[in-house]
Amino acid sequence: MSSADEILDVVDASDRVVGRARRGDVYARGLCHRAVFVLARDADGRIFVHRRTAGKLVFPSLYDMFVGGVVGAGESYDDAALREAEEELGVRGLPRPVPLFRFLYEDGTGSWWSAVYEVRCELPVRPQAEEVAWHAFLTEAEVERRLGEWEWVPDGLAAYARLRAGRPGARRPGPGRPERDGDHGAP
Template identity: 65%
Template sequence: MTNPAEELLDVVDEHDRVTGTATRGEVYRLGLTHRCVFILVRDPQRRIFVHRRTETKLFAPGAYDMFVGGVVGAGETYEDAAVREAEEELGVDGVRPRPLFRFLFEQGTLSWWCRVYEAEWDGPVSPQVEEVGWYGWLTGEELAGRLAEYEFVPDGREAYRRYLESSAG
């Protein structure tokens, strides 16, 4: 398995235009703006796939997340990354994410463009043990309770807040 810190990413500007490439390690160390995808996966009962990240993750190890997803590789489209990340993290084939919205996440030295998707999955999952330490399917109410109790990734919290705002209107 390749070292995640060596993965090549596109570096982008404030308008999400590619300005160069750098390794993930350099991107994080230098605070370079890059691209990420977030996929909110629901089952037919509308429950949300929630998981705890493993302790080996470069960003937010051990934190919970209500999205599957990750960085967009150099030269990769958001759409291709959304399918790849959803299928890798869930351990399945045939996920078809539907695009919802995008935003620029900025916190301290962290900065990345986020494309948010939603997908439905009706079947068993087999999450990557390197990525997912625990998982479950939670109702919106159960997730709201966990958000008050557990540490969630900050970009996922922001994406979910925006998701709830967009679906309320």
């Protein structure tokens, strides 16, 4: 089965399942669905950064500081986060990624509920060649320097901005209140 034929849950603005559709149809029709973003850090705390392959359905050849992807029909966010992290990093036996927050990403052509996680990957990585064209572990300072130099996936930038805003001293959304795009709790 091709990735365009994968079945996804279609969800509403409150992240409730309202149907199912093929991934290709979800993208073509701009249907709201679910995705996971996993910030992978090595033993030194550096962030796994990669450039997506040119053949990706969404955001081909752009840089990303998260691994992840869509949540399959009937799959939990937590299970999808672990599956996607292991697949894209090319490792088995990762600890379960730690959930950080969720937000509704909207870009004018589609929307997806985005669950953001973090995981420590102390194993050697062997990223999938069909997913990852280039990769490296970069310090946060190196990532910050490249934000204005490289072309990044927009949903990853939105998630990263929310993650940075959640550092000590920044306001965070109240408990149980998922964020909507544009509402990232920054001071």
